Amino acid sequence: MKIVEKSLAEIIPYDNNPRRNEDAVDAVAKSISEFGFDQPLVLDKDNVIIVGHTRYKAAEKLGLKTVPCYVVDLPPEKARAYRLADNKVAEKSGWDYEKLQAELGEIENIDMTDFGFEEIENDVIGSLMEDGFRSDKKDPTEFAVTFSFPIDAQDDMDEYIKEHGKSDLVYLMINYVREHKDD
Structure with missing residues (x-):
């Protein structure tokens, strides 16, 4: 070609x-x-x-x-x-978040927020979290989570997921948890 x-x-x-x-x-x-x-x-x-x-x-x-x-x-x-x-x-693609964090950590002279790797708002994801997430699978590589959101956030969440995909929302949540697990 x-x-x-x-x-x-x-x-x-x-x-x-x-x-x-x-x-x-x-x-x-x-x-x-x-x-x-x-x-x-x-x-x-x-x-x-x-x-x-x-x-x-x-x-x-x-x-x-x-x-x-x-x-x-x-x-x-x-x-x-x-x-x-x-x-x-x-x-259908996802991120290996540990590798992603390592790669982003090695990039010093290029502003990756220009390409959608945003800092997350601490209070947004924190307000969504619930306790006790565990997988029922024997050797899990992932686990499922169900969240309940306030109804007034439905249009915003739908729009965000349509524009950015579910994996971007998952990335934001995982980063938030990792950054605040010792808080």
């Missing part, structure tokens, strides 16, 4: 893209500025975006004239499926 440079004017965002990515554009633009535009957009033969809407918006924000692209010839159904799968499968 050959990477080609395409002008932003040639590229057409997919009209029915269901991914809400506006909140990610600034972070992606900072990532492109810091690390370069090393992940090409994937376009169909008519230059409609299959993968890379957020990178496209970030390129616009940065005033880039051209971006690297792969052009693929997929049947419409496969293009739709690829467009959705590319976003959805990332939600």
